[in-house]
Amino acid sequence: MDVIFAEATPSGRGGVSIVRLSGSGARAAAEYLAGELQYPRQAYLRELRHGDELLDHALVLWFEAGHSFTGEEVAELHLHGAPVIVRRVLRFFAAQGLRPAEAGEFTRRAFLNGKMDLAEVEGLGDLLEAETEAQRRLALRLAGGELGRRTERWRNMLIRAGALVESSVDFADEDVPDDVPLEVFHLLADLRSQLDSEISGYAAAERVRAGFEVAIIGPPNAGKSSLINRIAKREVALVSDIAGTTRDIIELRIDLQGLAVTLLDTAGLRDTDDQIEMMGVDRAKQRAMAADIRVHLSDTGQKDQRLWQEGDILLQTKSDLRHAEKNAISSFTGEGIDEFLHQLFLNLSQRTISAGLVSHERQLLSLIDAHKALEGIEGLPPEILAEAIRSAASSLDRLLGRIGAEEYLDVIFTSFCIGK
Ligand SMILES: Nc1nc2c(ncn2[C@@H]2O[C@H](COP(=O)(O)OP(=O)(O)O)[C@@H](O)[C@H]2O)c(=O)[nH]1
Ligand SMILES: [Mg+2]
Structure with missing residues (x-):
């Protein structure tokens, strides 16, 4: 070249x-x-x-x-x-x-010359983008080829299963009963469960990679924007005592003890005749429901029952004005803010425990395909079983970009900088 x-x-x-x-x-x-x-x-x-x-x-x-x-x-x-x-x-x-x-061209050549698989390329891209410790650790594992090595083990299981199935096919002509050896099903069941656990670790790993979303919600004037500003140590959101000040969703990206977290300041939840504000309220509700955690803020320490989900956090604001027993914060004095952030960290890191290595949707889809190919295979004739095994293997090849990588390359490399 x-x-x-x-x-x-x-x-x-x-x-x-x-x-x-x-x-x-x-x-x-x-x-x-x-x-x-x-x-x-x-x-x-x-x-x-x-x-x-x-x-x-x-x-x-x-x-x-x-x-x-x-x-x-x-x-x-x-x-x-x-x-x-x-x-x-x-x-x-x-x-x-x-x-x-061009952007990413050195890495593209490394991929085309077989120096890196596609998951490593994605890991390298993540590493260059990483802002927090958790992101760095995950990206390094991907970039270091851990997924490739894991996939190689899965492929070897498929190769062994395939060979056992083929041998039973060959005998079929000679009137030997073409029973598929039991070992094949043990191997494939084992593989399925390994794929299963990798697939179920996706959601958490994806959050570690892309960052968690935490929505600050509550009635107007609860002090949501003030809390965001206090955490940001600057004025990211407009604060006033006029209800309905915050209408759009304001995002604050923070490094929470190594976890990438986006805090969302939302419009106060109330019924309103103001159309624009109402759109803001609707949007706030949607984003709040989709967020990983909701922090319910109010002067009185009440949660929003309709939006409450397990793992959410309840805070009573303006503790400088009135006495509160627990979970109280003041954005004026700073009381309770560190404790809140620590609680938030604990709740989020609880969710990272199940994190796997697969953290890109492209990777996930290949794994799901491989898993699907191996579902319901008990009792299949050897020829069809062999086909299922081949199909699972080609999904794993796709995972590493050995086939079908073309459509992803441009997308991946345009996010790289020139010189990488
Ligand atoms: N005393 C006191 N007032 C606060 C505190 N946090 C916010 N406020 C006031 O409450 C009003 C509403 O605050 P804001 O952050 O805009 O609330 P939001 O509507 O929930 O975003 C403003 O006048 C703030 O100055 C606090 O911790 N203590
Ligand atoms: Mg506000």
Whole structure:
């Protein structure tokens, strides 16, 4: 493939900026500036010269094809972290007829060259986007190939089951009863239950990856917007003593002890003649029902029975004004806010216990397909059983992007940055 190049570090000033090249000829392009680089995977401190012009002093290294991130010949120039130097070097490579990389193109090549499976690519994308510890941990497991290894084990179970079934088919001609060995059904039942537990761990893992939603609800003037602002330590939502101030849903993204959480400030729940406010109330109710947890706020410490779900939190507001026994907060003095956030963390982390590794819908759908293929197979004739096993295996191939990856690649890689 042609040689692509891009700055691999974020653009801007820094200690070091790295320009990376990939493709057959990457080494030669680097050597053109740096002089001969005899050994791969060895760093050389060199002057980068284009004719008489000194471009920079840089650390330069290259990797041979098959032993690099992309699987192709790769060269890296570790330049001084100044945009003007990076621009000069990029201009040089462009003038040499090399091509600037597109977003995610290095990773795309890594995938196409079999260096990463599609789940690893998704994990890498998550890792680059991760904002909290829980997101980072989950993304690292995905990017590190854990799902690929798990899938490989499942595939081996299918291969073994398939082989046992095939052997019973072969005997069929010779009037041997074509009974499928019992071991096949044990294997497939075991596989089904492993797929089951991975599938049921999706919802929680997806929340860890994308973040939980927590809706702050309650009557107008309960102090919902004030609570959001107190937590944000700035004014994200408008506060006033005029009921119906908050109409749209305001989102506040926080890192709750490692969990990504979006707090939703909603319109006060009340009956109103104001059409716009009523739309806000409807929207608030919908979002509140869809949220992972609802925090019910009121001056009196009453919950909204219609919206209450297990795991919700009840808070009495404005504790600076009147005495309250428990679950009381004041957005003015800060009383009870830390305790509330801790309670929220406990309720949410309770839900992450069941989190699996599969955290993207694409991955989930492949698993569900594989599971479906293996349902109701008891008593099937060997030929049809073999077909079901093949179909399950191809769903697992889809999970790792060995087949059918094309339609996802563009979607996945457009979210990557250039140079990744
Ligand atoms: N004393 C006191 N007043 C509060 C507190 N929180 C909010 N308020 C007041 O209650 C009124 C309504 O607050 P707001 O946050 O807009 O309520 P929302 O309608 O639920 O969003 C405003 O006048 C706030 O200043 C609090 O903790 N203590
Ligand atoms: Mg409000």
